[in-house]
Amino acid sequence: MSTATRTRTAARVVDAVKVYGGGDTAVRALDGVSVGFEAGRFTAIMGPSGSGKSTLMHCAAGLDTLSAGSAFIGDTDLSALDDRRLTLLRRDRIGFVFQGFNLVPTLTVAENITLPMDLAGAKDGDASREWIDALVDVVGLRDRLHHRPSELSGGQQQRVAVARAFAGRPDVVFADEPTGNLDSRSGEEVLGLLGRAVRQMDRTVVMVTHDPVAAAHADEVVFLADGRLVDRMPDPTADKVLDRMKAFDASGGARREGEGPS
Numbered sequence: 001m002s003t004a005t006r007t008r009t010a011a012r013v014v015d016a017v018k019v020y021g022g023g024d025t026a027v028r029a030l031d032g033v034s035v036g037f038e039a040g041r042f043t044a045i046m047g048p049s050g051s052g053k054s055t056l057m058h059c060a061a062g063l064d065t066l067s068a069g070s071a072f073i074g075d076t077d078l079s080a081l082d083d084r085r086l087t088l089l090r091r092d093r094i095g096f097v098f099q100g101f102n103l104v105p106t107l108t109v110a111e112n113i114t115l116p117m118d119l120a121g122a123k124d125g126d127a128s129r130e131w132i133d134a135l136v137d138v139v140g141l142r143d144r145l146h147h148r149p150s151e152l153s154g155g156q157q158q159r160v161a162v163a164r165a166f167a168g169r170p171d172v173v174f175a176d177e178p179t180g181n182l183d184s185r186s187g188e189e190v191l192g193l194l195g196r197a198v199r200q201m202d203r204t205v206v207m208v209t210h211d212p213v214a215a216a217h218a219d220e221v222v223f224l225a226d227g228r229l230v231d232r233m234p235d236p237t238a239d240k241v242l243d244r245m246k247a248f249d250a251s252g253g254a255r256r257e258g259e260g261p262s
């Protein structure tokens with residue numbers, strides 16, 4: 001039973017292809033990617049600029065659609081959902097953290113955190129009150145609950161965004177460069193938080209990042225190059241990730257079969 005629990009896949013794409021545009025200018029941003037993101041794990045997606053990281057995240061999270069292949073949240077095939085159901089799935093089963101914190105300026109910290117649940121009309125039962133209470137402690141915002149975002153530092157604002165992403169206990173939280181706008185100390189705090197949410201609160205996080213130090217907070221790093229999955233690294237360290245990235249620089253990224261070096 002515990003094995004089954006451990007190997008649950010929170011999100012996955014199978015043979016994912018994404019082509020932007022058409023004709024001579026078509027860009028194959030994903031070129032047959034199959035990858036699963038295990039529940040209860042923190043996975044980082046890395047790769048050179050333009051390798052398809054954001055495209056993979058957006059398609060896996062139902063923010064964009066694949067040109068071919070399938071994307072699943074749990075057992076739900078996203079391509080089988082109409083727009084309304086997709087919107088509901090994103091609201092109820094997925095949390096998002098973006099580089100620019102995306103908080104509502106007129107709401108307090110507490111209101112921002114519970115906004116997705118309030119919009120969903122969730123009943124404020126004891127279980128969810130306890131969960132939010134625990135989250136507020138994990139993100140260290142108890143003394144800021146009645147402040148507005150403009151009264152907080154960037155790092156504090158991103159901690160609010162992290163709490164908001166986890167508030168509805170989604171199946172998976174997708175984070176796109178969550179530390180991109182933060183200094184290194186605030187960035188470390190936010191990454192530590194994501195890691196604690198996974199390990200102490202049994203959450204699932206998938207994070208796109210450029211930064212080997214950020215990726216080292218994950219349980220596993222998956223590497224993309226030229227729209228393909230080229231490597232996976234369990235138990236990453238910043239040095240190991242940096243070395244792997246340098247190999248991409250040296251080779252100019254992964255080449256398609258039959259394609260020579262430029």
Ligand SMILES: Nc1ncnc2c1ncn2[C@@H]1O[C@H](COP(=O)(O)OP(=O)(O)OP(=O)(O)O)[C@@H](O)[C@H]1O
Nearest residue numbers: 020021027029047048049050051052053054055056
């Ligand atoms: N909306 C779009 N229209 C056309 N091409 C796009 C679009 N979005 C992305 N691309 C192209 O698809 C490829 C993959 O882009 P993507 O943003 O997924 O890469 P990335 O690895 O996240 O890059 P970065 O690290 O620079 O953010 C790139 O060649 C990019 O120019």
